[in-house]
Amino acid sequence: MGTGQMLLVMLAVILFSTILLTMYSNIQDQARVIERARTMLQGQKIADKYFQQIEAELIGNVHTFSEINSIYSNFSEIVTVNNSDYHVRCERAEYCNKNGNTPVASNDYQLIEFSIWVIDAYQDSVVIGTSSSPLQKVFADMEF
Amino acid sequence: MNALLDTLGATVIGAMFMLTILNSLFNVQAISTNFQRQINLLDQTERVTNILDTYYLSAAGRSLSSNSSIITRAKEDRFTFRGELDGNIRLIDIRTGAIDTLRNAYPLAVYVDGTKDYGPFWVSTTNDDAYDGIRITYYDKTGNTLSYSNLQNQSIRNQIRSLKFELELVYETYREDMRAMDNKHQITFWKYLTNLYL
Numbered sequence: 382m383g384t385g386q387m388l389l390v391m392l393a394v395i396l397f398s399t400i401l402l403t404m405y406s407n408i409q410d411q412a413r414v415i416e417r418a419r420t421m422l423q424g425q426k427i428a429d430k431y432f433q434q435i436e437a438e439l440i441g442n443v444h445t446f447s448e449i450n451s452i453y454s455n456f457s458e459i460v461t462v463n464n465s466d467y468h469v470r471c472e473r474a475e476y477c478n479k480n481g482n483t484p485v486a487s488n489d490y491q492l493i494e495f496s497i498w499v500i501d502a503y504q505d506s507v508v509i510g511t512s513s514s515p516l517q518k519v520f521a522d523m524e525f
Numbered sequence: 526m527n528a529l530l531d532t533l534g535a536t537v538i539g540a541m542f543m544l545t546i547l548n549s550l551f552n553v554q555a556i557s558t559n560f561q562r563q564i565n566l567l568d569q570t571e572r573v574t575n576i577l578d579t580y581y582l583s584a585a586g587r588s589l590s591s592n593s594s595i596i597t598r599a600k601e602d603r604f605t606f607r608g609e610l611d612g613n614i615r616l617i618d619i620r621t622g623a624i625d626t627l628r629n630a631y632p633l634a635v636y637v638d639g640t641k642d643y644g645p646f647w648v649s650t651t652n653d654d655a656y657d658g659i660r661i662t663y664y665d666k667t668g669n670t671l672s673y674s675n676l677q678n679q680s681i682r683n684q685i686r687s688l689k690f691e692l693e694l695v696y697e698t699y700r701e702d703m704r705a706m707d708n709k710h711q712i713t714f715w716k717y718l719t720n721l722y723l
Contacts, residue, residue, distance in 0.1 A: 383531075390539075404553050408560070411560055412560070415560065419567060422712070426712070426713065433717040434687075437686065437687070437717035440723060441666065441723070443667070462713045463713070
């Protein structure tokens with residue numbers, strides 16, 4: 382094999398290696414997207430847990446409407462799921478109208494908003510709901 | 526003689542190069558297939574948890590007096606309760622069956638009045654948290670955990686107001702000789718049995 386042929390083979394190997402590295406890099410990116418989607422789904426389930434809890438506690442008279450407002454006005458908690466710490470923060474617990482608009486004079490409805498952040502398996506920070514775009518729900522005072 | 530040696534050398538190098546290319550492409554294809562399966566598993570898990578949550582578990586205690594024995598069994602991997610489902614009072618049983626040795630997984634299914642209504646879905650045999658694919662934790666009205674041993678008593682089961690479902694669904698991997706593990710997906714969801722709060 383001549384020097385020229387050898388160089389051509391080496392060039393082909395280098396080119397193929399570059400393509401292969403790019404392919405693996407893209408696969409790694411896809412893995413991160415999947416992991417992020419999994420983490421976000423879990424985060425939504427955690428937020429849903431708090432919404433369910435508030436609704437159940439109101440129905441069961443465990444807490445009054447004003448007590449819920451007081452509890453969640455300054456609420457933050459860490460929930461550990463599958464060895465990941467989800468940092469849950471209540472962004473807002475504020476009286477509102479039935480459409481969720483604030484401020485209002487009456488205390489018949491309450492807007493509660495959560496945001497969650499977590500460090501995922503790739504050490505990336507994943508945010509599920511932010512202070513500007515939180516996960517939110519309006520609750521009605523069923524005693525009024 | 527030199528020409529023959531050159532030809533042999535080129536053939537060997539070319540063959541090695543081709544083998545490397547084909548092997549790499551096959552590996553990439555296998556990984557891509559596993560990713561597709563992982564995405565499918567993610568999608569399936571979401572469907573399963575949503576139906577368990579909004580259809581079956583929401584029926585617990587519906588149209589029944591809170592004095593009656595609504596929850597008849599509360600174990601780590603099995604939850605049996607009564608409630609109105611599709612217009613009739615039913616006995617709903619969420620449970621895993623015997624291990625399937627071929628799949629190395631447990632079948633998770635929902636039985637309504639003793640007949641399989643939904644499932645099976647395959648949950649893993651082991652995971653890092655040392656539970657077998659499914660773990661249900663039970664809480665009372667104030668959020669205190671109820672121990673499995675105490676939950677053998679009906680009076681304690683009557684105190685259940687919410688659950689935590691930890692699931693790990695599993696999907697066989699495309700190739701087992703690549704050190705690739707089965708595709709798994711862990712999900713945890715909570716259910717507050719609002720009918721029991723009334």
